[in-house]
Amino acid sequence: MLPVNKLWLSEGALGMLQSLRYYCQKTPRKLRICEAISHLEVGTKIKVQGWVRSVRPQKENLFLHVNDGSSLQSLQVVASSELNHRLLTFGSAVEISGSLVTSPSRKQEVELQADQIDVVGECNPVEKGFIQIHTPVLTSNDCEGAGELFQVEPAGREKDQDEEGHRHFFSVPAYLTVSGQLHLEAMAGAFPGVYTFGPTFRAENSQSRRHLAEFYMVEAEISFTQSLEDLMKVMEDLFRSTTEHLLAQCPEDVALYHKHVSPGYRDNVDLMMKKSFNVITYTEAINILNSSSKKFAFKTDWGCDLQTEHEKYLVKHCGDVPLFVTDYPYALKPFYARDNEDQPLHTAAAVDLLVPGVGEMCGGSLREERLDLLKTRLAQAGLDETYGWYLDLRRFGSVPHGGFGMGFERYLLCVLGVHNIKDVIPFPRFSRSCPL
The missing domain is CATH 3.30.930.10 (Bira Bifunctional Protein; Domain 2)
Known part of the structure; x- marks a missing residue:
């Protein structure tokens, strides 16, 4: 494929190409957990879907472990405490978008810094999550x-x-x-x-x-x-x-x-x-x-x-x-x-x-x-x-x-x-x- 050159494009086509590039940069890639864990491109915007294996809310941050069955290892998700809500419980199905970042923990290379957490399936067998x-x-x-x-x-x-x-x-x-x-x-x-x-x-x-x-x-x-x-x-x-x-x-x-x-x-x-x-x-x-x-x-x-x-x-x-x-x-x-x-x-x-x-x-x-x-x-x-x-x-x-x-x-x-x-x-x- 020939390299893209502004001279070959009309002003409208160039605008469309720039919008497409911006969209690709901002739209998260959907990955399986096994792919996210092994992904080396830190800073990539990704989206994962899976089930919550643990929820640990703190004053300022929320920590989750999410698994979709593609790996024995779960992906750690770190989010602002503002993203926590009552439907986010053990076993609930979630869709999470955010950036893949280097993890400070020695147990994992990367973690997901969440921008958005959506609960797509509740798991509430009893009110207290048992x-x-x-x-x-x-x-x-x-x-x-x-x-x-x-x-x-x-x-x-x-x-x-x-x-x-x-x-x-x-x-x-x-x-x-x-x-x-x-x-x-x-x-x-x-x-x-x-x-x-x-x-x-x-x-x-x-x-x-x-x-x-x-x-x-x-x-x-x-x-x-x-x-x-x-x-x-x-x-x-x-x-x-x-x-x-x-x-x-x-x-x-x-x-x-x-x-x-x-x-x-x-x-x-x-x-x-x-x-x-x-x-x-x-x-x-x-x-x-x-x-x-x-x-x-x-x-x-x-x-x-x-x-x-x-x-x-x-x-x-x-x-x-x-x-x-x-x-x-x-x-x-x-x-x-x-x-x-x-x-x-x-x-x-x-x-x-x-x-x-x-x-x-x-x-x-x-x-x-x-x-x-x-x-x-x-x-x-x-x-x-x-x-x-x-x-x-x-x-x-x-x-x-x-x-x-x-x-x-x-x-x-x-x-x-x-x-x-x-x-x-x-x-x-x-x-x-x-x-x-």
């Missing part, structure tokens, strides 16, 4: 360590070995899950916030008004958290946002209960929504119980587990609004609860949320991420071989994390004012009762 994980119903672990398990084997299978020498269908004993927590912990190694919602099973020989053999539980696990305060905030936000949604979307159903089942109970719900949740330590709770003139059926010595009568009294004593009780004796909590080594009494970084009329509704803890302490605890319980895979989670990329579970039927008792948990589930299962 990712739903479908945890298994069949499992080989006893998360709670209480031994209240339903073992699962094929009907009619003999206890002796099969033709391959296995005594069990899965080669090891399998049970109906008591909690999806340990599976969530595994997934929390890849995602900052995960949750599950599904059936759980406890072989408790109980006929009480707040226990079921099969019930539903919302469980969440949060990475990079090192304080019970952060955990309690998520628990309180879950209660408030769920209740707000319930009252807004199902007002007639709720009003029916508050009129015919629990007259006047709506005032209790409004009080719980207006007032801040109270917080006390387990030690303070024991002191309150021992200072009371009320006679309790169960002991209130330090080190004893709180019973339903204790929990209901504490909630009433503290204003009849939801109450967090923290820092339980270490011996009362399962092996995964984090050891509060810096406290004079041997306690765990664990918390229960007690609610009016019910008692415990949520239970959670920071998880023990320190491998040496976790190994010691499991060895003391004789579980170090059984939970070798759990120790591996601490060996490879572990971070401080914590989580909790909320019994959904107990939540319904709390907001509807129902007194018996068997009345908030269509087909209640409990000891000596499974009619269909």
